[in-house]
Amino acid sequence: xxxAIVIGVSAGGLHALSQIIPEFPxxxxxxxxxxxxxxxxxxxFLAEYLNNLSNIKVKEPQSLEAVLPSNIYVAPAxxxxxxxxxxxxxxxxxxxxxxxxxxxxxxxxxxxMCYQMxxxxxxxxxxxxxxxxxxxxxxxxxxxxxxxxxxTAEVDFMPKSAINNTDIDHIIPLKQIGRFLQQLEFNRVTxx
Amino acid sequence: xxxxDTLEFEVNMLLEAILxxxxxxxxHYARASLQRRVLNRVQLSDLDSVSDMIPKIMHEPNFxxxxxxxxxxxxxxxxxDPFVFKQIRDSVFTQLKTYSRVNIxxxxxxxxxxxxxxxxxxKEEGLLKRTQIYxxxxxxxxLEVAAKGIYPAAKxxxxxxNYLKSGGKESFADxxxxxxxxxxxxxxxxxxxxxxxxxxxxxQVFAQMHLVMCxxxxxxxxxxxxxxxxxxxxxxLIHRGFLILxxxxxxxxxxxxxxxxxxxxxxxxxxxxxxx
Numbered sequence: 001x002x003x004a005i006v007i008g009v010s011a012g013g014l015h016a017l018s019q020i021i022p023e024f025p026x027x028x029x030x031x032x033x034x035x036x037x038x039x040x041x042x043x044x045f046l047a048e049y050l051n052n053l054s055n056i057k058v059k060e061p062q063s064l065e066a067v068l069p070s071n072i073y074v075a076p077a078x079x080x081x082x083x084x085x086x087x088x089x090x091x092x093x094x095x096x097x098x099x100x101x102x103x104x105x106x107x108x109x110x111x112x113m114c115y116q117m118x119x120x121x122x123x124x125x126x127x128x129x130x131x132x133x134x135x136x137x138x139x140x141x142x143x144x145x146x147x148x149x150x151x152t153a154e155v156d157f158m159p160k161s162a163i164n165n166t167d168i169d170h171i172i173p174l175k176q177i178g179r180f181l182q183q184l185e186f187n188r189v190t191x192x
Numbered sequence: 193x194x195x196x197d198t199l200e201f202e203v204n205m206l207l208e209a210i211l212x213x214x215x216x217x218x219x220h221y222a223r224a225s226l227q228r229r230v231l232n233r234v235q236l237s238d239l240d241s242v243s244d245m246i247p248k249i250m251h252e253p254n255f256x257x258x259x260x261x262x263x264x265x266x267x268x269x270x271x272x273d274p275f276v277f278k279q280i281r282d283s284v285f286t287q288l289k290t291y292s293r294v295n296i297x298x299x300x301x302x303x304x305x306x307x308x309x310x311x312x313x314x315k316e317e318g319l320l321k322r323t324q325i326y327x328x329x330x331x332x333x334x335l336e337v338a339a340k341g342i343y344p345a346a347k348x349x350x351x352x353x354n355y356l357k358s359g360g361k362e363s364f365a366d367x368x369x370x371x372x373x374x375x376x377x378x379x380x381x382x383x384x385x386x387x388x389x390x391x392x393x394x395x396q397v398f399a400q401m402h403l404v405m406c407x408x409x410x411x412x413x414x415x416x417x418x419x420x421x422x423x424x425x426x427x428x429l430i431h432r433g434f435l436i437l438x439x440x441x442x443x444x445x446x447x448x449x450x451x452x453x454x455x456x457x458x459x460x461x462x463x464x465x466x467x468x
Binding site for chain 1: 199223225229267268412415418440444445
């Protein structure tokens, strides 16, 4: 079944992630990989902050590190995060995409090619259209696409942009996303 | 056949064509970002597929130059990650001051921003006169930009902030002259810098170094190529010489891990071990 979830989030992300992250149980069998847009301040405050809320380990991955289940990975500030086909991380300092480094599109497109139908893509609150191309790629390669219900987003531009660009499988209010991701795996819910 | 396997095959063919025709070997680059760059080029040049790039690569050197340029464009700044430069100034220089002559190698210097950052710090710490900086890259276009030392004036605000955060002691504005949209760095900084073409993938060690700086270059390589390049650095460094990598890079998975100590780890400043 599914092996990984990629999450893209921008403005308003800290609150949204604080709602979702604590819901992943200790033995959650997927890898969770997050791009949160933020200033390039070169500290790992975000990973530390989320780790304090989480039942499973939250960290910034290094290049060449293997993507493992039951881990939450956060793209480091100032770097694009990509997944190689052999399920290891790589980083780049390529130019920003949609004014963003890390970029959601960059993560999602590489993850879509790696995991194909074993990938879940989720777009949350944000004020930028980054992620719209990425979620489209997740869909194209057979993955499951999820977007936060825009009326529950602090900034609805990013979820709306994703919905306008792709036929999204599930549009879910923020409060139900954590539960949805949990049940998805444990009930082995499939989608056609 | 699945679309992704087809794409991978096309990229492999492209890389073989480049190696055959021009001698540049990109086969051991990390694939995900290389593939992004290739696909961007397909789109920018209005081609239908990666396969369509192959005849153009074979027969149009200008098109290859365009691709080579694509492969070298990265985000870089003067004093990028000021905390790293601060640590170099505060602790590495203390060690370098014990030598009468100092050689520094910026491997993969791209457009030179970090090279000039280093030169400025060396100058302020009274080390520049006895230092020779070698700044190398495989891309002549990048080297030309680096040798000119001219950057967009709009970036000077960021560079100045970084300089101050890194422990800069003077007025940063004294190091450049702004004219129109451009800022040209002082000629005096260049006197101790040699810019030269060197390809980490195939060229050899060319001098003994006290410090090798190679930040955010290895992240583009697979493990095999990283090991080759790190072995070059190991050969090039003097006993107890310094190696500085990008702040998300490390020697942890590499074949030279035992040959280096972690000198200042958050900054990824390594030092050749004493006993190897």
